[in-house]
Amino acid sequence: MTGEGPRSETVAVVVVTYNRADLLAGMLDGLAAQTRRPDAVIVVDNASSDHTREVLGARTDLPLRVTTTEDNLGGAGGFHLGVRAAYDAGFDRVWLMDDDVVPAPGCLEALMSVDEDCLIAVREDLSGALVEKAAIEFDLASPLAIRPKRSTVDSVFADRGSMPELVEVQNVAFEGFLVRRSVIEEVGFPDPEFFIFYDDVDFAVRARRAGRRIWAVRDAVLVRQLDFNQQHDLAGWKGFYMYRNLFVVHLRHGENALVRLKPWLITLVVVLLSPLRGGRAEARNVVRAMASARGLRGLSRTARPPR
Known part of the structure; x- marks a missing residue:
């Protein structure tokens, strides 16, 4: 519902x-x-070793609450910690933000004017091109869907101007995601066990299965400062988390036994093709990922709804 929230x-x-x-x-x-100033800005500094502390210490123009962790908890651990802090402090809505995006001045005001529980800002790149990757269809029912993300905002709409005011989506990125505390009360917190990748997808699936709809707000503009390029690193350390956490989403949320078997099939295919693709490192990653994902079928204790 658009209008005054x-x-x-x-x-x-x-x-x-x-x-x-x-x-x-x-x-x-x-x-x-922002034309609608936030009531608090909770920054989780994941044990940065650069000049992050100096940047934060100089900001007297924002209501900052900074937590510096002893170790790097990853994006998932950081969002878990920050969302829990916002919930414990009693805020009505929580706006999740990565450090490589910049919201346009009216972004938060546009989101807050929509009276819905789960919303996302719509991302564009530095040239103004639409780059919103949130899935309009995220298929966890078909065993034939190799990738569950079947269509995205930027694959359906040519540009922001061709979008309606609200577009329903089925997953989110924790870049510009706005959620009400009532959702957290029901489905819990971001799961820190993911470390990076798919913690946002897992949360969105939990929210939708609790009956919440998720809307992309056309007029909430968020500008990405970097390109999307992490999906090409399947042989590196990020590749382990990409495989493992994709498998966890299937094992937790697959809607039938065949979908829950897909991680095993993907593992087999990657290993069998690795001699042809020169991908021994990727094969090692996928085997380790499958072994680790089996232990993460259930939501971690710390991510469960508050009691």
Whole structure:
């Protein structure tokens, strides 16, 4: 529902950052320029070793609450910590934000004006091209869907101008995702066990299965400062988490036994093809990922709904 959202609602921004102080500074500039000022900005600094502390220490123009962790908890661990802090502080809505995006001045105001429980800002790149990858269809029912993300906002719409005011989506990125505390009360917190990747997908599936709909808000503009390029690193350390956490989503949320078997099939195919693709490192990653995913079938204890 568009129009005036509840005027009395409070909102905390949760920002997770790690060794990207210059990008963080630009993102904080974007928050400071919001026409609807956030009531708190909770920054989780994942043990950065660059000049992140100096950047944060200089910000007297924002209501910052900074937590510096002893170790790098990953994006998932950082968002878990930040969302729990926002929930415990009693905020009505929580706006999740990465350090490599900059919200346009009216972004938060556009989101807060929509009276829905789960919303996302719509991302564009530095040229203004639409790059919103949230899935309009995320298929966990068909065993033939190799990739569950079947269509995305930017594959359906040529540009922002061709979008309706609201577009229903089935997954989110924790870049510009706005959620009400009532959702957290029902489905829990981001799961820190993911470390990076798919923690946002897992949360979105939990929210949708609790009856919440998720809407992309056309007029909430979020600008990505970097390109999407992580999906090409399947042989590196990120590849382990990409495989493992994709498998966890299937094992937790697959709608039938065949879908829950897909991780095993993917593992087999990657291993069999590795001699042809020169991908021994990728094969090792996928085998380790499958072994680890089996132990993460259930939501971790710390991510469960508050009691």
